[in-house]
Amino acid sequence: PQQRQGVGGAAFNFGHLKVQSKLSVFLTMIILFVYLFYCLNGFCEYLPTPVYDRKKFPQAIIIGVKKGGTRALLEFLRIHPDVRAVGAEPHFFDRFYDKGLDWYRNLMPRTLDGQITMEKTPSYFITKEAPRRVFSMSRHTKLIVVVRDPVTRAVSDYTQTVSKSPGLPSFKNLAFRNATTGLIDTSWSAVRIGIYAKHLENWLRYFPLSSFLFVSGERLVTDPAGEMGRVQDFLGLKRVVTDKHFYFNQTKGFPCLKKPEGSSRPRCLGKSKGRPHPQIPSDVLLRLRDFYRPFNLKFYQMTGQNFGWDDTA
Numbered sequence: 001p002q003q004r005q006g007v008g009g010a011a012f013n014f015g016h017l018k019v020q021s022k023l024s025v026f027l028t029m030i031i032l033f034v035y036l037f038y039c040l041n042g043f044c045e046y047l048p049t050p051v052y053d054r055k056k057f058p059q060a061i062i063i064g065v066k067k068g069g070t071r072a073l074l075e076f077l078r079i080h081p082d083v084r085a086v087g088a089e090p091h092f093f094d095r096f097y098d099k100g101l102d103w104y105r106n107l108m109p110r111t112l113d114g115q116i117t118m119e120k121t122p123s124y125f126i127t128k129e130a131p132r133r134v135f136s137m138s139r140h141t142k143l144i145v146v147v148r149d150p151v152t153r154a155v156s157d158y159t160q161t162v163s164k165s166p167g168l169p170s171f172k173n174l175a176f177r178n179a180t181t182g183l184i185d186t187s188w189s190a191v192r193i194g195i196y197a198k199h200l201e202n203w204l205r206y207f208p209l210s211s212f213l214f215v216s217g218e219r220l221v222t223d224p225a226g227e228m229g230r231v232q233d234f235l236g237l238k239r240v241v242t243d244k245h246f247y248f249n250q251t252k253g254f255p256c257l258k259k260p261e262g263s264s265r266p267r268c269l270g271k272s273k274g275r276p277h278p279q280i281p282s283d284v285l286l287r288l289r290d291f292y293r294p295f296n297l298k299f300y301q302m303t304g305q306n307f308g309w310d311d312t313a
């Protein structure tokens with residue numbers, strides 16, 4: 001068979017190919033060489049690229065609430081091929097706004113045409129300046145709020161703080177300004193965060209209700225696929241994440257992913273998600289439930305959704 005000596009002595013055997021095929025191989029090689037020559041001279045960046053691969057501002061942000069189930073939601077969304085999200089919480093619109101929008105965009109992952117960029121920072125929901133700042137980035141930003149029964153949320157928040165500072169006073173001591181009168185201490189962040197109606201009012205000064213999706217933190221645990229269906233519709237995504245992606249892990253007591261992003265093995269969220277809560281005296285919980293009731297009702301009216309936190313079984 002006819003042999004040709006390639007660059008560096010590699011032998012290409014084209015003997016079995018017909019004239020036409022030989023010609024197309026030859027032409028392909030010419031095109032490749034021209035392309036390489038062009039690139040080595042630094043002109044590649046001017047060539048039209050078939051897909052975009054850029055860092056964009058997020059078109060959708062999970063703005064809250066702390067301990068609502070925001071990590072679970074983001075991890076569930078990340079298995080969607082049209083979603084790219086920052087892993088860590090950027091805290092741009094609350095802590096690092098001074099660093100500027102370019103700094104923020106640079107934190108974002110690169111996206112292909114048609115993919116949406118996302119991030120989650122649950123403290124945005126309670127940050128006074130955040131609505132104005134997000135609005136000035138883009139008035140079209142879609143805002144997702146994962147809400148959870150404010151009483152359980154407060155206990156979850158306290159559980160997290162105790163795990164970091166074990167000497168903390170009891171939940172009861174922190175929750176009441178005056179334990180005898182039962183006056184709730186609204187300056188304690190674990191209590192304040194749960195007054196959802198108040199925080200939402202602040203956001204509605206800048207964004208219409210249609211910019212928001214309120215995800216039930218409770219249903220995200222009992223029916224993750226159902227809640228993910230709503231989220232994907234809101235984001236204008238195909239319903240790719242379905243019940244096929246979840247299984248309920250009995251040991252963890254929570255739904256886990258069969259195949260998380262970038263892995264083929266099933267994975268649950270880490271130990272800090274789904275922690276056992278300390279037992280809080282029932283009278284304290286009842287008092288707190290009474291405190292939240294009017295705010296919850298207001299929140300149901302504002303959102304047009306009843307989250308069922310005050311339903312008696």
Ligand SMILES: Nc1ncnc2c1ncn2[C@@H]1O[C@H](COP(=O)(O)OS(=O)(=O)O)[C@@H](OP(=O)(O)O)[C@H]1O
Nearest residue numbers: 066067068069070071072156254255269273274275
């Ligand atoms: N699938 C799954 N696995 C584990 N945990 C889940 C899941 N879905 C929702 N949750 C609930 O998420 C709660 C933590 O909420 P966040 O991720 O928003 O917390 S944080 O604000 O980012 O710290 C966490 O609160 P705790 O149970 O108090 O630990 C969980 O109840």
